Amino acid sequence: MEKGNKIRIMHNQNRRHFLKSGTTLGATLFATSALSFSYDTRDLKSKKSTDLEYRTLGKGSHSMKVSSVGLGCMGMSYHRSFIPDRSNSISVIRKAYDMGLNFFDTAEAYGPYTNEVLVGEAIKPFRKNILLCTKFGFEFQNNKMTGRLNSDPKHIRKVVEESLKRLNTDVIDLLYQHRVDPNVPMEDVAGTVKDLIREGKVKNFGLSEAGPNSIRKAHAVQPVTAIQSELSLMSRDPVSEILPVCEELGIGFVPYSPLSRAFLSGFINERTKYNPENDNRPTLPRYQPDAIKANWTIVNFLADFGNQRGYTPAQVALAWLLGLKPYVVPIPGTTKLAHLQENLWSGNLRLSTSELKEINDFMSTVTIVGSRLAASRVR
Numbered sequence: 001m002e003k004g005n006k007i008r009i010m011h012n013q014n015r016r017h018f019l020k021s022g023t024t025l026g027a028t029l030f031a032t033s034a035l036s037f038s039y040d041t042r043d044l045k046s047k048k049s050t051d052l053e054y055r056t057l058g059k060g061s062h063s064m065k066v067s068s069v070g071l072g073c074m075g076m077s078y079h080r081s082f083i084p085d086r087s088n089s090i091s092v093i094r095k096a097y098d099m100g101l102n103f104f105d106t107a108e109a110y111g112p113y114t115n116e117v118l119v120g121e122a123i124k125p126f127r128k129n130i131l132l133c134t135k136f137g138f139e140f141q142n143n144k145m146t147g148r149l150n151s152d153p154k155h156i157r158k159v160v161e162e163s164l165k166r167l168n169t170d171v172i173d174l175l176y177q178h179r180v181d182p183n184v185p186m187e188d189v190a191g192t193v194k195d196l197i198r199e200g201k202v203k204n205f206g207l208s209e210a211g212p213n214s215i216r217k218a219h220a221v222q223p224v225t226a227i228q229s230e231l232s233l234m235s236r237d238p239v240s241e242i243l244p245v246c247e248e249l250g251i252g253f254v255p256y257s258p259l260s261r262a263f264l265s266g267f268i269n270e271r272t273k274y275n276p277e278n279d280n281r282p283t284l285p286r287y288q289p290d291a292i293k294a295n296w297t298i299v300n301f302l303a304d305f306g307n308q309r310g311y312t313p314a315q316v317a318l319a320w321l322l323g324l325k326p327y328v329v330p331i332p333g334t335t336k337l338a339h340l341q342e343n344l345w346s347g348n349l350r351l352s353t354s355e356l357k358e359i360n361d362f363m364s365t366v367t368i369v370g371s372r373l374a375a376s377r378v379r
């Protein structure tokens, strides 16, 4: 504990130093962005992006060439407590594009609806140069989730029409089923998306949180481009359960919550206060104060590992994901330019085999406290 506390204090000092420079950087980036807020696509085409690497999700005519790190836009409207000013979020999305990121993630469920509208507005000036991903599969009433799944073909079609309008576009590059619906055969879901692809409304098909059987059934009807599921150092089951299926079928993998909802960055701790009206973390066992304290040894490890190499804990966590397989593309969410830049820098970090082993060896000694899902949702 003595050692853990010491590292933690060191880490917090580094974090403060980092945050201090991060805030300055963020302010600078924001100011730059605010100055050029009225975008002109001709300007954007001539802009030099970073040398962010690209990866391929899926294969053949259903493959997508995406930046090695994408942007999860959910937190700009939903589930991450503080909703920043709209112009700030638009600025973050546009800056991500400027920096070479071309892979943007949203869903009907985020808000609901408002996140798609925000993303649609932000990407408008460069829509044709980026890949836009959204999801269907839940039911809503009075702007609230009913808790019911709905992948009925008629419902999928209705959601796609509405998403296209909200996103202000005529095609969705990657359409995911948000959760497998036990009441609708996967063949029907995949068949509906196949028809939507034929009609030109959708380009590629994805599944979120699907198990191997569902993936195989879907892929047999319509080639799946990507599986999006929770994967991070804190939630590693897909490495053995899903990545082998992806590898066999030539499907990409998109880890969501790659920073374990900020935990792996050290940005939240057991004293963090959330807005219970707009955050799912207070409902999840892993974010309860005792679990955070018990799991803090992982943040200390990442801080120590990163300190020796000039990386932040978040960058180490993302680099570990990128080191898993060349078809893995994480989509960290952020509302802050400084965090965006920090996350994008990790897109080009390559940990050596021995560094990855060091992380895996450490993780194999840790028992993670608190399940990733609320007890009521564990199936």
Ligand SMILES: NC(=O)c1ccc[n+]([C@@H]2O[C@H](COP(=O)([O-])OP(=O)(O)OC[C@H]3O[C@@H](n4cnc5c(N)ncnc54)[C@H](OP(=O)(O)O)[C@@H]3O)[C@@H](O)[C@H]2O)c1
Binding pocket: 071, 072, 073, 074, 075, 080, 105, 106, 178, 208, 209, 228, 229, 255, 256, 257, 258, 259, 260, 261, 262, 263, 265, 267, 314, 331, 332, 333, 334, 335, 336, 338, 339, 340, 342, 343
């Ligand atoms: N398919 C699904 O069912 C599903 C479920 C959940 C999420 N998603 C997708 O995955 C995306 C990301 O997931 P997520 O937001 O749950 O988790 P995440 O990316 O693991 O974590 C996001 C949190 O980390 C913070 N953060 C990001 N970069 C940071 C950095 N460099 N340093 C410190 N803090 C940092 C963000 O706060 P700041 O804003 O302060 O940076 C935010 O609170 C979502 O936007 C969404 O598109 C999909």
